[in-house]
Amino acid sequence: MPAPATSTLPPPAVETEPFRASRPNIVGSDTPEDPYPIRLEGIVQHGFGRGSKDLGCPTANLPDESTTHMASIARPGVYYGYARVYPANEQISELRPEDLVVLPMVMSLGWNPFYKNERMTAEIHVMHQFNSDFYGCDMKALVLGYIRPELDYISREALIDDIETDKKVSLNSLARPSYGKYASDSFFSSPGVEVLETTSHQ
Numbered sequence: 116m117p118a119p120a121t122s123t124l125p126p127p128a129v130e131t132e133p134f135r136a137s138r139p140n141i142v143g144s145d146t147p148e149d150p151y152p153i154r155l156e157g158i159v160q161h162g163f164g165r166g167s168k169d170l171g172c173p174t175a176n177l178p179d180e181s182t183t184h185m186a187s188i189a190r191p192g193v194y195y196g197y198a199r200v201y202p203a204n205e206q207i208s209e210l211r212p213e214d215l216v217v218l219p220m221v222m223s224l225g226w227n228p229f230y231k232n233e234r235m236t237a238e239i240h241v242m243h244q245f246n247s248d249f250y251g252c253d254m255k256a257l258v259l260g261y262i263r264p265e266l267d268y269i270s271r272e273a274l275i276d277d278i279e280t281d282k283k284v285s286l287n288s289l290a291r292p293s294y295g296k297y298a299s300d301s302f303f304s305s306p307g308v309e310v311l312e313t314t315s316h317q
Contacts (some may be wrong), residue, residue: 196218203252214243
């Protein structure tokens with residue numbers, strides 16, 4: 116199990132070519148093990164605006180209180196699982212039906228050392244093409260496994276390369292039958308809302 120996160124962690128390792136070359140295509144056991152699944156829920160808020168602009172990987176930021184429990188039992192790093200967006204009333208017309216199903220996600224929990232954040236954040240990238248943003252919407256996420264530790268990078272290009280690998284590892288890991296069933300977990304239901312199967316992994 117990943118070690119608990121603390122405010123006195125040593126500086127993160129710097130990503131290297133050997134690390135990148137040795138990364139596995141699938142991570143975790145064939146069935147989620149303790150402490151997974153970890154349930155997260157919160158209102159999507161504005162972050163630093165770097166995901167789309169700098170990295171081509173838009174993220175949804177959850178409020179600090181949504182991740183307090185996870186931060187107490189899991190170390191900073193990259194995780195995989197499923198997420199679902201629930202529109203606020205004023206956003207129902209902006210989001211399409213295919214935007215509102217359970218979808219695969221990859222998540223960063225930590226300080227983003229490349230950008231030298233001063234506080235821990237939880238940023239979720241839902242692997243789906245949304246046509247509009249969903250700030251102010253509720254989001255639920257089931258974290259099902261750990262991909263890798265938080266790293267620092269010598270270049271933005273190296274960070275982007277690792278993010279693309281994270282996405283592939285997440286999809287490969289979720290493709291196992293014992294993980295796929297979590298797309299229909301009752302956690303994703305809400306009053307009057309049917310739990311829909313995730314769309315095909317893109």
